[in-house]
Amino acid sequence: MEKSKTESQKIEYIVGTEKGLKDLLSETEVMLLLKGVVKAGAASAVITDAKDRVLWSNGNMQDDSPYIETGPVYLEGELVGRIKVYGEDRSKSYLKNLTGLLLDTINMIIHTNLKRMLTTEAHTTIVNQSYEELLETNRKLSLSEGQYRELAESLERKVQERTEELRRAHARMLQQEKMASVGQLAAGVAHEINNPLGFISSNINTLKRYIERFREMVDFYHALLSGGEIADKVRGLAQQKQKDLKIDFIVSDADELIKQSLDGAERVKKIVSDLKGFSHIDEGEEAVVDINTEIDRTLNVLSHEIPKGAEIIKDYHDLPGFVCNPALICQVFLNIILNALQARTGTLKLVISTDIRHNNIMIKFSDNGKGIPDNIKNRIFEPFYTTKDVGKGTGMGLTVAYEVITAYGGTIEVESQPGEGATFIILLPAKRL
Amino acid sequence: MIEFDEIEKRMLLKLVYYGPALSGKTTNLLRLHDLLERNGRGDLMVLDTKDDRTIFFDLLPFFLETPGGLKIKIKVYTVPGQVKHDATRKAVLQRADGVAFIADSQLAEAANNVESFSNLEKNLAIVGLDIENLPLVIQFNKRDLQNIIPEADIKRVWEPTGIPVFTASALQGWGVIETFSRLAELTYRNIDKRYGLKNNYGLDSETFLQKLTRKTEGTGYI
Numbered sequence: 001m002e003k004s005k006t007e008s009q010k011i012e013y014i015v016g017t018e019k020g021l022k023d024l025l026s027e028t029e030v031m032l033l034l035k036g037v038v039k040a041g042a043a044s045a046v047i048t049d050a051k052d053r054v055l056w057s058n059g060n061m062q063d064d065s066p067y068i069e070t071g072p073v074y075l076e077g078e079l080v081g082r083i084k085v086y087g088e089d090r091s092k093s094y095l096k097n098l099t100g101l102l103l104d105t106i107n108m109i110i111h112t113n114l115k116r117m118l119t120t121e122a123h124t125t126i127v128n129q130s131y132e133e134l135l136e137t138n139r140k141l142s143l144s145e146g147q148y149r150e151l152a153e154s155l156e157r158k159v160q161e162r163t164e165e166l167r168r169a170h171a172r173m174l175q176q177e178k179m180a181s182v183g184q185l186a187a188g189v190a191h192e193i194n195n196p197l198g199f200i201s202s203n204i205n206t207l208k209r210y211i212e213r214f215r216e217m218v219d220f221y222h223a224l225l226s227g228g229e230i231a232d233k234v235r236g237l238a239q240q241k242q243k244d245l246k247i248d249f250i251v252s253d254a255d256e257l258i259k260q261s262l263d264g265a266e267r268v269k270k271i272v273s274d275l276k277g278f279s280h281i282d283e284g285e286e287a288v289v290d291i292n293t294e295i296d297r298t299l300n301v302l303s304h305e306i307p308k309g310a311e312i313i314k315d316y317h318d319l320p321g322f323v324c325n326p327a328l329i330c331q332v333f334l335n336i337i338l339n340a341l342q343a344r345t346g347t348l349k350l351v352i353s354t355d356i357r358h359n360n361i362m363i364k365f366s367d368n369g370k371g372i373p374d375n376i377k378n379r380i381f382e383p384f385y386t387t388k389d390v391g392k393g394t395g396m397g398l399t400v401a402y403e404v405i406t407a408y409g410g411t412i413e414v415e416s417q418p419g420e421g422a423t424f425i426i427l428l429p430a431k432r433l
Numbered sequence: 434m435i436e437f438d439e440i441e442k443r444m445l446l447k448l449v450y451y452g453p454a455l456s457g458k459t460t461n462l463l464r465l466h467d468l469l470e471r472n473g474r475g476d477l478m479v480l481d482t483k484d485d486r487t488i489f490f491d492l493l494p495f496f497l498e499t500p501g502g503l504k505i506k507i508k509v510y511t512v513p514g515q516v517k518h519d520a521t522r523k524a525v526l527q528r529a530d531g532v533a534f535i536a537d538s539q540l541a542e543a544a545n546n547v548e549s550f551s552n553l554e555k556n557l558a559i560v561g562l563d564i565e566n567l568p569l570v571i572q573f574n575k576r577d578l579q580n581i582i583p584e585a586d587i588k589r590v591w592e593p594t595g596i597p598v599f600t601a602s603a604l605q606g607w608g609v610i611e612t613f614s615r616l617a618e619l620t621y622r623n624i625d626k627r628y629g630l631k632n633n634y635g636l637d638s639e640t641f642l643q644k645l646t647r648k649t650e651g652t653g654y655i
C-alpha cells in the first residue's frame with residue numbers, strides 16, 4: 001500500500017487521501033442520533049460500512065424485528081456505508097420517515113465534517129511547514145529558478161533571432177510593396193503614354209508623306225525656274241528666296257528630323273512595353289508552351305535586327321511542356337538576345353542551347369561579345385541599371401527577365417569573362433504546380 | 434496516484450485542473466457535473482471558505498469498478514489560481530496523475546496564462562512530478578468571448594510541444610468533455626503501463642473512457 005510518508009517528523013500533506021466513516025463521524029455524535037431513533041420508536045438502529053460490517057449500533061440487537069428500513073451513506077459521492085433501522089411491521093411509514101431523517105442528518109454531518117477537516121488540515125499543515133522544510137523548498141526553488149533563468153536567456157536569444165528574421169521579412173515586404181506600387185504607377189503611366197504616343201507616331205508618318213509632297217513641289221519649281229521661259233528677274237528673286245529660307249537644307253534635314261522622331265517614338269514605345277511587362281508579371285493567360293518553339297518565335301520577331309553574317313547556332317533538346325504566360329517568356333528571350341546583339345564586337349556568334357538538368361529546364365544563351373566586367377556583374381539585374389548611352393538603353397531588359405524567371409520559380413545567372421562574351425543560364429522547374 | 438491498496442482492491446487517482454485565477458476551472462467541473470451521468474460520479478464539493486483564504490479548491494469525484502473487481506476512484510480537483518495560494522496548489526498537485534491546464538483565451542489574460550503555466554512547471558518539479566511523463570492537456574477556455582487569442586496562434590505555439598490543446602467554452606458547455614476525456618485517456622495509458630489495468634483487471638482504455646464520460650441521458654449502471 002502506498003501511503004504518505006511520515007519520515008523525519010515531516011508532515012507531508014497530500015490533498016485527497018481517503019477518509020473513512022470512522023474518521024469523519026465521532027462516536028458521541030453518532031450514538032446520540034441512533035439513541036434518538038430508538039427513543040422515537042425504532043427497535044434498533046445500525047450503521048454499517050460498505051461491506052456490511054457494523055460500525056455503530058443501538059437498541060435491542062437480539063430482537064427479530066419483522067421490518068427493516070435501509071438507506072445509503074455517501075462520502076464524496078461514493079457509497080461508504082448503510083444505515084439500517086429495525087421495527088414493527090405496522091409502523092412501516094413512520095419508520096420510513098425516521099430513516100430518511102437519520103440519513104439526511106448523517107450525510108449532512110459527514111459533508112460538513114469533511115469540509116472542516118480538509119480546511120483545517122490544509123491550513124495547519126501549510127502554516128506549520130517547518131523551518132527546515134522551508135529552507136529545503138527555498139534551495140529547490142533557487143535551483144529551479146537558476147534553470148529557468150538559463151531557459152529565459154536562451155529564450156531571449158531565440159526571441160532576438162526571431163525578431164531579426166521578422167525585421168528582415170518586413171523590410172522585404174516593404175520593398176515588394178514599393179515595387180508593386182511603382183509597378184502600378186508605371187502601368188498607369190504607361191497606359192497614359194500609349195494613347196498620345198499612338199497619334200504622335202501616326203502623325204509623324206503622315207507628316208513624312210506630306211513633306212515628300214512639299215519636296216516634290218519644290219523640285220518642280222526648281223525645274224521650272226531653270227527653264228528658259230522665265231524672266232531673269234523672277235529667277236533671281238526665287239533663287240534668293242530659296243537661299244534665304246534655307247530650303248535646300250530644310251528639305252534634306254526634314255528627313256533626318258522625322259527619322260529621329262520616329263526612332264524616339266519607337267523607343268518610348270519600348271519603354272512603355274517594358275514597364276507593362278514589368279508590372280503585369282502575374283497577369284495574363286497561361287498556357288503550356290514548348291520553350292524551343294518560343295525561342296524560335298522570338299528569333300523570327302527579331303529577324304530584321306539580326307545583322308547579315310551573324311551566326312546563330314541552336315542546340316535544342318526535347319523539353320517537357322512548361323506552363324507560363326508565353327508573352328512574358330518571349331519577352332525574356334527577346335531581352336537577352338537583344339543584349340547579345342548590342343554587345344557584339346565583331347561578327348556575332350550566339351549559341352542557344354536547351355536541355356534537361358536535374359528536373360530543371362536549362363536554357364543557355366552564349367554570345368561572343370564584349371563580356372561583362374566582374375564589378376558590374378551583380379548590378380545588371382537591377383532596375384534601370386545600364387552601361388549604354390543615355391537614350392539607348394533603359395536598363396530594364398534584364399530586370400524584367402529576372403522578375404519573370406523568379407516568378408516562375410526559376411533562376412537566371414550570368415557567366416562572363418570580359419572580352420570573351422557572356423553566357424546567360426536560365427533554369428526553370430520542369431514541373432511547376 | 435494518491436493510494437493503491439492491492440488487497441482491498443482500491444485505487445485512488447487524482448486529476449488536477451490548474452490555471453490562473455478565474456480562467457474557468459470551477460466552471461469546467463460544474464459542467465462535467467451537469468453533463469455526465471450521475472451514476473459513477475459524486476457531487477461537486479466547492480471549498481471556498483470565505484474567512485480562511487488559505488484553502489480554496491473544488492473536488493469532483495468519479496468511481497468505477499473494473500471487471501476484475503478493482504475499485505477505481507478518481508478525484509478531480511481545481512487549484513486556487515491566485516498567486517498567494519501557492520502552498521495550496523502544491524498540496525493539491527502532490528501525487529497528481531494528470532493535469533488539465535485551463536487557460537483564459539482573452540488577450541488581456543495572456544500574461545497570467547504564461548505565469549500560471551510556469552508556476553505549474555515549477556510546482557511539478559517541487560512535488561517531484563516529471564512534466565515530460567505526466568499526462569497533461571491544455572484547454573483554451575472562454576472561446577465565446579471577444580478579443581481572444583486566435584486559434585491559429587494557439588496552434589502555432591502549442592502544436593510543436595505535442596501537448597494536446599483544446600478550445601472550449603465552459604460557460605456554454607462545449608470542449609469540456611473533450612478536454613476531460615483526453616486527460617482521462619492519457620492517464621489510463623500511464624496507469625495501465627505501471628499497474629496493468631488491462632492485463633490484471635480487464636479494464637481497457639475504451640471502457641475506462643466510456644464509463645467516465647457517459648452523458649446524462651443514459652440510465653445504465655456502471
Ligand SMILES: Nc1ncnc2c1ncn2[C@@H]1O[C@H](COP(=O)(O)OP(=O)(O)OP(=O)(O)O)[C@@H](O)[C@H]1O
Pocket residue numbers: 335339340343367369370371372380381385386387388392393394395396397398399421422
Ligand atoms: N550579353 C551581354 N554582353 C555584355 N554585357 C551585357 C550583356 N547583357 C547585358 N549586359 C550588360 O547589362 C546591362 C543591363 O542590361 P539590360 O538588358 O538590363 O539593360 P540594357 O540592355 O542596358 O537596356 P534595355 O535592355 O532596357 O534596352 C547592359 O547595359 C550591359 O552593360
Ligand SMILES: Nc1nc2c(ncn2[C@@H]2O[C@H](COP(=O)(O)OP(=O)(O)O)[C@@H](O)[C@H]2O)c(=O)[nH]1
Pocket residue numbers: 452453454455456457458459460461511514574575576577578601602603604605
Ligand atoms: N464568457 C465565459 N465566461 C466563463 C467561461 N468559463 C468561466 N467563465 C466565467 O469566468 C469566471 C470565473 O470562473 P471560475 O470557474 O470560477 O474560474 P476559476 O477561478 O478558474 O475556478 C466566472 O464568472 C465564470 O462564469 C467561458 O467559457 N466563457
Ligand SMILES: [Mg+2]
Pocket residue numbers: 335338339393397398
Ligand atoms: Mg537590354
Ligand SMILES: [Mg+2]
Pocket residue numbers: 458459460491511
Ligand atoms: Mg474556482
